[in-house]
Amino acid sequence: MDIKYINGGVTAPKGFLASGIHCGLKPGSLKKDLALIYSEVPAAAAGMYTKNKVKGAPIYITKEHLTNKKAQAIIINSGNANTCTGDDGLQKAKKMASLQAKELKLKTDDVLVASTGVIGVPLNIDAIKNGIPLLTENLSMEGSNDASEAIMTTDTFQKQLALEFYIGDKKITIGAMAKGSGMIEPNMGTMLSFITTDLSISPELLHEALKSTVNVTYNRVSVDGDTSTNDMVLILANGSAENPTITKKDENYDAFLNALTDLSTIMAKNIAKDGEGATKLLECQIIGAKSDKDAVVLGKSVINSSLVKTAMFGSDANWGRILCALGYADIDFDTEKVDVTFESSAGSIKVCEAGSSLPFDEGIAKKVLNEKEIVIKVNLFLGNHSAYVWGCDLSYEYVKINGDYRS
């Protein structure tokens, strides 16, 4: 099945408009901070959220509005996460939705809400209220760039993707925008991703597809091990492609799931690559595991290890740190069967075999590890399950962004 990537983002699919404006939420900044995605017709909708017990107010409101599995708009602000703000925060998140709904002549629960930014600071709902008319007026098929910009915090590049594929003779388009895990202000990163599609699919299957996809993509990214209070992935499917509605897990469902996963994989890697201070994208491939679950836990252990991340920053082929990270993950494996190989566009080099050292050319290892995208391949030789986990290196810049206010 052919997937073709095209230019664009959330407005690429039929019947979607978007906008992004500055309404004044980032102190002393004229950057855009308010975004809107709108479907011209009601859409099936689904969401996946952070597992952190501390959740931003928008998450409670959005979950509530998704009880009926339908929505028609998503309003997002940056500059303030509206988290740890008590009942006041909940009321304001609700208000954001209702003000936007009114402007669009929708019911309040047809509007979903997301926020990213500073924690523990009351949301400036007045600025948002004042911005909503312009935000709504600016909705257009060309609005995805503005929307994508408005959700950014410390992202160094906009993250937008769009693709098309066919179901029968019907062209299906999927678009997405996301923001990565980094913020200039000293607060935590949040992963937000908003996906639009003109596919016609039942809400239940849309949720299934999103859940499957998120599990093997966004949930396999770790920049610094901290899961934000505001992480959210939302998808709207408005049926405007007019394909026969997908109501069971047939080959059309598979085609959609495949495309959605492909797009989300790229998006997840972009988020990992843009981690605070990152100079390299790291992909840990755990293969030959007893189960997918084991593979993911092991992969995350490697990707989260400060010692592995700093070694990668320094282009050091330190496989001992990788073995150490595997070893404390609390998953059974045979320490005398593990192979470790580093791969990149400059080549590949095996550095550990059967859990022990292997003579290798340090010069080649340095070449391989000096690249900007590195694969750490770990073969456990225990089964046929595998998982890929993404992250980034740990540099001075990370410490500077998150800890050094003198500079």
Next chain:
Amino acid sequence: MDIKYINGGVTAPKGFLASGIHCGLKPGSLKKDLALIYSEVPAAAAGMYTKNKVKGAPIYITKEHLTNKKAQAIIINSGNANTCTGDDGLQKAKKMASLQAKELKLKTDDVLVASTGVIGVPLNIDAIKNGIPLLTENLSMEGSNDASEAIMTTDTFQKQLALEFYIGDKKITIGAMAKGSGMIEPNMGTMLSFITTDLSISPELLHEALKSTVNVTYNRVSVDGDTSTNDMVLILANGSAENPTITKKDENYDAFLNALTDLSTIMAKNIAKDGEGATKLLECQIIGAKSDKDAVVLGKSVINSSLVKTAMFGSDANWGRILCALGYADIDFDTEKVDVTFESSAGSIKVCEAGSSLPFDEGIAKKVLNEKEIVIKVNLFLGNHSAYVWGCDLSYEYVKINGDYRS
């Protein structure tokens, strides 16, 4: 019960000698790298080891030798961890013990082994063999400084402690030396601690006491979340104080446990304080928890969080990051009941109440956080269990030590 701290280390208790020499294990360095602790009479012995599935060869040998719960000497080398070295490594660890045993006229299994240093590099057993005669000859009651120096890797200060207390009219002494979690070469940190005492106690109770102590001290230190492949705590109790042998958990056992825990707490904090690149010791106190176990998991989540550690490096009163770390620890708690307070010798300041922001004086917060020892106190208001966990901040120096080989 009075504990009195005195000068000294592992040779403070009656009947213990120690030595430390250079035998040539650290390439291009004349630093000491081989240490020996010796009891003039056989001693009850116990050990606790890393839970990492990847274990250094010395751990296997030492565990084997401790099956009979007795020992009389411990030989330790730095410069090479003898880990991920396969069968060759196991044989060499065994050989270290047997060569030393021969020199001391002991049985091989009366000698315990430990190593710290580079991983995956074959151990230079010949250098050790050549060093053992001098190492043994140098044994003296004044040898604890040399021994303590010989086990260091990136430690910036020696870690030795000694104390005395009384059981009836018998003076009991406990001595200890430890090394922290840092290495100049780009490898992982290892926590090693060696404890000596002239107490007379049954081997079973010695093991119980060590286990209890380790659980609330060494196991509550995290420098960077990486549990080394070589972590080990060993204790020898040679009975030379001639107190009535402790055979049940009576008040004398309690007195010993109390002293051992007190000493190990200080040692654990010293290890945390000397974490690579650390500029501050962090103590996270989780109070009001439902269970000790919950409290420890929550405390470790906070102490391990890169975002919390960098905030502390920058003296930033960022309680949001602390709440976030608590939230992803996968422990139930009421997010609307949490208080967070920062304390140090410069004062204390509450920054979060009932899970929400509290207005606080940024100037005072900065003063409190600029100190070198900071307490992050989290009250969950759920029960009466608590735990203290120690770690350190995350600085540029950590990245430099572990990742930057250009410098």
